[in-house]
Amino acid sequence: MLGTNICRVTASAQPSARTARTRERLLAAALDLFSRNGYDGTTVAQVAAAAGVTEMTFYRHFGSKEALLLEDPYDPLMVAAVGRQPVALPPIVRVVRGVRTAWEQVPIEDAAPVRERVRIAGGSPALRASMHANTRRSQEAIARQLVDDGADAVAAAVASSAVMAALMTALLLWAQGEDADLGAAITGALDVLDVGAGPKG
């Protein structure tokens, strides 16, 4: 969520140069206005105007006001990392360790742009709620992986939702602070859920 996508599989067919430019302008204008006037204090019309474009065009590039901030393609890295954990472990432990290993390699230089978005999102209750909706695909994919490996359906759903919530909480806390190392922040936070073994078990 929130441009925090670890994976680099993004674009399918490359869009025209023109499309990419207006998209960039809209994004820049929105981020600027959001951080200056707040998300709720900024209207789509304002963003569109600042980008020299119509409201309608905004909606054609980003399906919604939220999407501009939260939009992130489904990230298969976490699912894969979970799948790589020993099947013998309890589901919750598998998910914690999978997600943790997937995130602890995030390069520091990727952190700065992410922090701004997460900060903005954290400032609006509506946006914070939407972050959950946004992680749903990953959550379901992880649960599916667990079930495929023989886990109970309820256990799989509960474990993946709990870990994704923890991940979000960690991200929000990290964005509020000044700590540069995103990977470390998340690794540390997820240790809370992995009671069985000490950190990095």
Place this chain on the structure above:
Amino acid sequence: MLGTNICRVTASAQPSARTARTRERLLAAALDLFSRNGYDGTTVAQVAAAAGVTEMTFYRHFGSKEALLLEDPYDPLMVAAVGRQPVALPPIVRVVRGVRTAWEQVPIEDAAPVRERVRIAGGSPALRASMHANTRRSQEAIARQLVDDGADAVAAAVASSAVMAALMTALLLWAQGEDADLGAAITGALDVLDVGAGPKG
């Protein structure tokens, strides 16, 4: 969330009989229309009309369309139950066991009306997202309790958010099924997060 409030401290000053009646009519009309046409397929104007009332009146009784379904006063029972768990335990375990004990005594006869609401909420992504926003107060209260007992702030926030997410997942799954025993469903689900000891440790 969703009328699933365990605690019975509800009303402050009693509202006039008239107020209570229109409120009831609105609620009944809404639940009926929601379950027949879906939440997104029902407009506030329709609900108001079905209750023989204006849209404005709807908003005076329920602050928003979502509020009608999600509205639930802050529930101190979970916080108290968490506080009662041994301080020596890791935060995540304390929260899991606290929330679990708070819920496993819910009488079966309370389950039916809850199930309808959770079912409706589960059917709409927007509503599902809002459920998270709705649990935030409880989540923060639990985290505060943990911090008061000496836990790290990040650990407290992560643990409480993870458990609340698990609780919601369990509720949504329970509402979809036919199992009558809400308490048992939640108890079982939360065991997933309590790896340290077997069920009911």
Place this chain on the structure above:
DNA sequence: CGACAAATGTTAGTTCCTAACATTCAGGAT
């Protein structure tokens, strides 16, 4: 240049929600 398609604009409408002001209704004092 001319055609074709993608990108953008225009207009109109729906829905959720709010604000300001007017009206009706219920219940107590006279």
Place this chain on the structure above:
DNA sequence: ATCCTGAATGTTAGGAACTAACATTTGTCG
């Protein structure tokens, strides 16, 4: 019963996030 007052409701107007249908521009390629 009548009046009076405050609570509950109605009315109107409008903002903001969207959506749909249709018109227009813009870039590109033969």
